[in-house]
Amino acid sequence: MSGFVEKPEPIQVPGLVHLHTGKVRELYRNEAGELVMVASDRMSAYDWVLPTEIPDKGRVLTQLSLWWFDQLADLVPNHVISTDLPGGAPADWAGRTLVCKSLQMIPVECVARGYLTGSGLAEYKESRTVCGIGLPEGLVDGSELPAPIFTPAAKAAVGEHDENVSYEEVARQVGAETAAQLRQTTLAVYGRARDIARERGLILADTKFEFGFAADELVLADEVLTPDSSRFWPADQWEPGRAQPSFDKQYVRDWLTSAASGWDRAGEQPPPPLPADVVDATRAKYIEAFERLTGTPWA
Numbered sequence: 001m002s003g004f005v006e007k008p009e010p011i012q013v014p015g016l017v018h019l020h021t022g023k024v025r026e027l028y029r030n031e032a033g034e035l036v037m038v039a040s041d042r043m044s045a046y047d048w049v050l051p052t053e054i055p056d057k058g059r060v061l062t063q064l065s066l067w068w069f070d071q072l073a074d075l076v077p078n079h080v081i082s083t084d085l086p087g088g089a090p091a092d093w094a095g096r097t098l099v100c101k102s103l104q105m106i107p108v109e110c111v112a113r114g115y116l117t118g119s120g121l122a123e124y125k126e127s128r129t130v131c132g133i134g135l136p137e138g139l140v141d142g143s144e145l146p147a148p149i150f151t152p153a154a155k156a157a158v159g160e161h162d163e164n165v166s167y168e169e170v171a172r173q174v175g176a177e178t179a180a181q182l183r184q185t186t187l188a189v190y191g192r193a194r195d196i197a198r199e200r201g202l203i204l205a206d207t208k209f210e211f212g213f214a215a216d217e218l219v220l221a222d223e224v225l226t227p228d229s230s231r232f233w234p235a236d237q238w239e240p241g242r243a244q245p246s247f248d249k250q251y252v253r254d255w256l257t258s259a260a261s262g263w264d265r266a267g268e269q270p271p272p273p274l275p276a277d278v279v280d281a282t283r284a285k286y287i288e289a290f291e292r293l294t295g296t297p298w299a
């Protein structure tokens with residue numbers, strides 16, 4: 001079982017047509033045909049959208065993405081048109097709403113990995129490969145890879161797992177030329193972001209990008225280099241051979257899988273509401289990631 005514990009009712013705004021409720025974002029189209037992307041405070045874990053929100057999360061993700069888009073602007077164009085609130089939008093959309101180019105999205109999660117963990121580690125243990133890419137012997141959880149690799153995944157529906165696919169599979173799906181462009185751009189952006197994060201004491205272990213086409217130009221879309229789309233590890237605590245402390249959903253995952261939650265991940269029941277201390281600790285981690293990366297105090 002998975003999906004939304006409680007599917008939210010989208011807010012209706014005159015002049016905006018509601019298009020889609022994603023796990024985290026609400027998508028609308030404005031009268032100019034642009035995409036209005038509103039990040040909520042929703043949190044997903046273990047393929048569930050949880051019944052408890054993390055205050056300020058939507059604004060943190062949005063502001064951090066904007067900061068990164070600026071850092072990357074010379075490498076790849078991005079989808080942001082403006083941060084102006086559409087007329088008639090609720091005041092609390094401020095800071096978490098982006099007016100974007102409506103792109104022809106490419107249905108590939110473009111993942112770059114510089115370190116081995118998560119689904120990459122699981123595949124490595126089976127076959128010494130990640131997405132079919134052969135890797136040296138002797139790597140452990142948290143090992144740095146000899147060089148960053150492009151490990152695409154097929155985008156799954158809400159409640160389903162994204163599935164790692166080979167480069168050849170991506171090329172079959174989107175064509176050889178686009179596949180090469182996706183790989184090259186993903187690795188270039190990862191390299192830039194990894195270097196910036198490293199200067200701030202953070203390891204960018206891996207990250208996921210989504211791209212789309214505006215006419216025939218490849219454009220970076222969605223959110224970028226946030227704790228929801230990336231694994232950031234404090235560099236001074238990095239120690240291969242164990243799970244690394246991270247800036248993402250770790251508190252939430254740890255609590256959900258602990259006896260305290262009473263929840264069975266493999267069972268039929270949806271996850272329970274999060275206790276206040278888990279919410280507070282998670283909110284603090286998102287804000288810390290923002291502050292450490294941008295060097296700007298939050299609020």
Ligand SMILES: Nc1ncnc2c1ncn2[C@@H]1O[C@H](COP(=O)(O)OP(=O)(O)OP(=O)(O)O)[C@@H](O)[C@H]1O
Nearest residue numbers: 022023024025035079100101102103105158221222
């Ligand atoms: N510029 C863009 N044009 C069109 N779609 C976009 C653009 N940027 C992001 N998207 C899409 O907007 C949605 C963002 O919402 P969110 O992150 O909540 O969704 P998700 O849970 O990751 O995926 P899903 O939409 O499948 O639920 C994604 O489907 C993403 O592909």
Ligand SMILES: [Mg+2]
Nearest residue numbers: 022023024222
């Ligand atoms: Mg998303």
